[in-house]
Amino acid sequence: MAKKQxxxxxxxxxxxxxSEPEAYSIxxxxxxxxxxxxxxxxxxxxxxxxxxxxxQLGDRVFFYHSNANxxxxxxxxxxxxxxxxxxxxxxxxxxxxxxxxxxxSPRWFMVDIRLLQVFxxxxxxxxxxxxxxxxxxxxxxxGARLSIQPVTAAEWQTVHRLAGVKAx
DNA sequence: GCCAACGTTGGC
DNA sequence: GCCAACGTTGGC
Numbered sequence: 643m644a645k646k647q648x649x650x651x652x653x654x655x656x657x658x659x660x661s662e663p664e665a666y667s668i669x670x671x672x673x674x675x676x677x678x679x680x681x682x683x684x685x686x687x688x689x690x691x692x693x694x695x696x697x698q699l700g701d702r703v704f705f706y707h708s709n710a711n712x713x714x715x716x717x718x719x720x721x722x723x724x725x726x727x728x729x730x731x732x733x734x735x736x737x738x739x740x741x742x743x744x745x746x747s748p749r750w751f752m753v754d755i756r757l758l759q760v761f762x763x764x765x766x767x768x769x770x771x772x773x774x775x776x777x778x779x780x781x782x783x784x785g786a787r788l789s790i791q792p793v794t795a796a797e798w799q800t801v802h803r804l805a806g807v808k809a810x
Numbered sequence: 811g812c813c814a815a816c817g818t819t820g821g822c
Numbered sequence: 823g824c825c826a827a828c829g830t831t832g833g834c
Binding site for chain 1: 819
Binding site: 687786787 | 826827828829
């Protein structure tokens with residue numbers, strides 16, 4: 643897949659990961675040992691391709707709460723392990739089991755992320771929509787269901803400005 | 811390879 | 823809870 647976004651000088655890229663907080667919230671991440679988790683359960687090919695092919699060590703991630711009150715970017719994380727097979731697809735008892743994926747020929751992938759910051763105040767979907775500089779941001783475009791989305795360097799900075807914190 | 815039916819996502 | 827948008831499936 644062609645990379646849609648431009649890498650920063652450091653080569654670092656930026657992403658937005660969606661999660662329903664009832665399933666996995668940023669509080670879950672805060673409470674993980676080492677504040678690190680594997681990002682499992684992505685079952686969409688476009689998102690899979692990002693996880694498998696594009697996301698690099700040190701890339702930055704917005705943690706977005708979907709289907710939530712409020713819907714918001716609630717913090718940031720960094721990629722600490724690049725794409726590898728999503729083992730939850732191999733387990734028949736698992737919610738995300740997929741019989742078409744197996745260890746010899748894995749269909750689904752995940753990365754590991756570690757918490758960087760919990761925003762002191764979430765940047766809500768309404769905040770994003772109200773910000774002229776973010777009018778092209780994928781997450782606020784109608785029908786943008788993709789659960790792993792590229793974010794531009796400018797968007798990364800702007801959202802931090804709205805959050806009132808320095809980007810790390 | 812087309813496309814209708816169906817299932818899911820996720821904002822509203 | 824509704825439903826539009828979108829992705830996947832499967833018959834042909």
